Amino acid sequence: MSGGRRCCTLIKDEFKPCYASVLVAADLKAVVQEVENGPLSSSFTAWCSVCKAPYLLTGALGMFPSPSAHHAHMIIAQRRLSA
Numbered sequence: 001m002s003g004g005r006r007c008c009t010l011i012k013d014e015f016k017p018c019y020a021s022v023l024v025a026a027d028l029k030a031v032v033q034e035v036e037n038g039p040l041s042s043s044f045t046a047w048c049s050v051c052k053a054p055y056l057l058t059g060a061l062g063m064f065p066s067p068s069a070h071h072a073h074m075i076i077a078q079r080r081l082s083a
Helices: 019-024 028-037 067-082
Strands: 045-048 053-056
Touching: 019 028, 019 067, 028 053, 028 067
Parallel strands: none
Antiparallel strands: 045 053
16 A cells, blocks of 8 residues: 555554554554544645545555554654644
């Protein structure tokens, strides 16, 4: 998957723990949902016109060894820029 909507497309092993994800959150799925349910942020989230819900941007998914590593990176970057 590249640049798709994680809300409408199943990402294989999306929340399978990796080194980065366990350092960021014990429950990465809950933290991703928290970010998605917060205010939209052009660098991190977008609105899905299909399911009418916010979703975490996944355009850089292929640059990481696993989906959970990508999500952990996005969470840390979002936290730092929102601080």
